Structure formats: C-alpha cells, structure tokens
Amino acid sequence: MSARGVFDGTAEAVARDLIGATFHVSGIGGVIVETEAYDATDPASHSFGGPTRRNGPMFGPPGRAYVYRIYGLHWCFNLVCDGARRGSAVLIRALEPRSGLDVMRRRRGLKADAALCSGPGKLCEALGIDAALNGADLTQPPFAFVLPSRSVAISQGPRIGVTRGAETPWRFGLAGSRFLSRPLSAVETAT
DNA sequence: GTTCCGATGTACT
DNA sequence: GTACATCGGAACG
Numbered sequence: 354m355s356a357r358g359v360f361d362g363t364a365e366a367v368a369r370d371l372i373g374a375t376f377h378v379s380g381i382g383g384v385i386v387e388t389e390a391y392d393a394t395d396p397a398s399h400s401f402g403g404p405t406r407r408n409g410p411m412f413g414p415p416g417r418a419y420v421y422r423i424y425g426l427h428w429c430f431n432l433v434c435d436g437a438r439r440g441s442a443v444l445i446r447a448l449e450p451r452s453g454l455d456v457m458r459r460r461r462g463l464k465a466d467a468a469l470c471s472g473p474g475k476l477c478e479a480l481g482i483d484a485a486l487n488g489a490d491l492t493q494p495p496f497a498f499v500l501p502s503r504s505v506a507i508s509q510g511p512r513i514g515v516t517r518g519a520e521t522p523w524r525f526g527l528a529g530s531r532f533l534s535r536p537l538s539a540v541e542t543a544t
Numbered sequence: 545g546t547t548c549c550g551a552t553g554t555a556c557t
Numbered sequence: 558g559t560a561c562a563t564c565g566g567a568a569c570g
Contacts, residue, residue, distance in 0.1 A: 389562070397562070399555090407554065424563050425552030431562090444562060474563050514562050534563095 359500060360416040360434045360491065364390035364441040367434040368525050371443065373501035378480040379494075381453030383470070385445060386530040389512045390523040391431075393440030397518035400440030410488045412439045418496075420477075420487040427474030430482045432491060446473050446513070446524075448480075449532040472534040508537035 359370055368390040376382045391398035399408040399421070410419040410433055419431040419442050435441035448470035450457055457469045457479040470476040477483065491498070506528035511519060513535060526537040 391562075399562080405555070421562090422553055424561065425554075427563050429562060446562085472563070512562070516561085 359498070360432060361436045363435050363438070364392045364443055365523060367432065367441075368443045368523065369507060370500070371432070371445075371498075372507050372525050372527050373503075373505040375451070375497075375499045376445070376448065377452060377495075377497040378482060378486075380497075381456050381480055382448060382497075383451035384449040384527070385447075386449050386527040386532045387445075387447035387534060388525050389444040389446055390525075391442050391444065392435065392438065395518050395521065395523075397512065397515040397521070398440065398442075400442070403440075408440075411442050413488070415441075416491050418482075418486050418489045418491055420482060420484055422484070423474065428477035428483050429473045430477050430480075430486075444473060445476060447471050447526075447530075447532055447534045448476050449527075449530060450479070467531055471532055510537045 360367060368388040371385050371388055374385050376385050393400040395401055400411040404412045407421055410417050413433060415434045415436045417433045419433050421429055423429050429444060431442040431444050433442050450466055450469045460481065461469050461479050469479045508526045508528045509522050510524050511522055512524045526533050
C-alpha cells in the first residue's frame with residue numbers, strides 16, 4: 354500500500370494498519386504502537402454531529418493532520434482518513450521511541466524512555482506537534498511514514514477516556530509492547 | 545501499587 | 558456553567 358493510500362480506508366482499518374509503522378516528524382519518532390479510531394457515526398468522535406470550527410480538518414480530504422488542544426493543556430494528533438466518508442480520523446496514542454531520543458528527553462523533561470511517548474499528549478510534546486501542524490499534509494515533510502513490512506500481532510479493546518461509545522473496541526495496540534499508554538488484552542494478527 | 549486532584553482552552557447547553 | 562479522545566504529582570497503602 355502506498356504512503357498516500359494507507360489513509361484512504363475506514364478509521365478502524367487505518368488504525369489497525371498503522372500499528373507497527375514507523376512515524377517521524379522532522380526525523381524524530383519511532384514505531385506506532387497504539388491508535389484509536391473515530392468516525393462521524395460514533396458519539397465519542399469530535400465529528401459526531403457535523404463540522405464545527407475545531408474539527409474542520411476531519412471533514413477535509415484524507416491524509417491530513419487534525420491537531421486539537423485537550424483539557425486546555427495538551428495536544429492530540431490525528432490522521433484524517435476515509436475519503437469515502439467524511440469525519441473519520443485515527444488518534445495516535447503511543448510510540449516506541451527510536452530516533453531523536455535526546456531531543457524527546459529534552460522536550461519531555463528527561464523522562465524514562467517508556468514514558469516519552471506513552472500517551473497522546475506526551476507523544477505530541479516529544480515530537481513537537483502543536484496547532485501549527487493542524488491541517489498539514491501527512492505525505493509531505495516534516496512527516497514521514499513507513500508501513501510495517503511484516504505481519505504484526507495486534508491487541509484490541511475499548512478506547513480510553515471516552516464516556517459515550519465507551520464499549521466500541523476501537524483501540525489498537527502492538528501486542529506486548531511496553532510503550533503503550535495502558536495495557537491491552539485480546540490478541541489477533543494483522544499486517 | 546492505588547486514588548485524588550489541579551492545571552485550564554474550546555465546544556456546547 | 559459543564560464536559561472533555563490528558564498528564565504529573567501528592568497522598569496513601
């Protein structure tokens with residue numbers, strides 16, 4: 354699948370496909386180990402109920418970033434996907450740090466490696482993602498994606514921090530990874 | 545290990 | 558005014 358094509362699937366499919374992919378921002382990054390899917394039919398999604406000033410990028414073309422501030426303090430980074438159905442996106446929740454560890458530690462305040470990117474807010478701080486990248490094209494610098502070449506074991510479960518749609522099992526993780534924001538249980542295999 | 549809490553921008557009632 | 562796709566530190570065991 355091409356770097357552009359990977360974003361043109363349902364949120365659930367893209368969230369699954371990106372587990373094990375490498376992701377860098379200006380050369381800083383690592384392996385995506387945790388994602389969550391959201392779409393317009395989903396009461397937990399910002400896109401549920403249609404476009405607003407904040408969620409604009411979710412209703413634009415796939416392959417763009419949707420960055421928003423949460424709890425007034427942190428940033429969350431999403432990949433807009435599904436060209437056939439607007440309002441779909443994948444939240445990147447955790448990364449296994451591989452490149453630019455020194456930069457990440459400086460930005461995060463010298464945290465242990467497993468705590469550098471183990472959550473959506475932490476990951477944005479470590480990678481330097483903020484509102485300046487909202488709406489940016491994910492197929493162009495500073496972004497770089499490389500999909501996994503081998504099949505990876507994926508765990509799946511309910512999403513974190515949501516109240517509405519809490520049962521929907523749209524959180525995906527690299528099975529057994531110690532870099533997750535929180536553990537997952539059920540295991541299956543995917544590419 | 546656990547629970548509780550404060551920080552505080554933006555959307556929405 | 559209230560809720561929210563969070564985090565880190567304090568208090569406790």
